[in-house]
């Protein structure tokens with residue numbers, strides 16, 4: 001992926017991160033300090049989010065997405081962004097525009113969903 005696109009998705013992810021954290025922070029001002037602090041210890045932030053005093057529904061709604069977004073921002077830094085984590089192919093850019101924190105290409109996503117459903121049954 002070229003730099004221009006990377007920047008684009010980085011902005012998009014950061015915006016979404018701010019959106020989610022400001023929603024969460026409406027209820028928990030102490031988390032605000034964590035998020036506005038440097039993102040350097042990301043695992044701390046994730047565990048603070050997951051173990052904090054958020055109510056369950058909020059957690060369910062935002063927790064996983066937040067984790068994926070932080071993960072994606074890390075991948076941008078590691079120059080691994082936009083690469084499917086299962087087959088190492090590039091993830092379609094149109095797909096990333098809808099879901100910038102996607103981990104898998106569309107094919108692997110479908111396979112993943114199918115295998116998850118199989119386990120459930």
Ligand SMILES: [Zn+2]
Nearest residue numbers: 084087105108
């Ligand atoms: Zn794939």
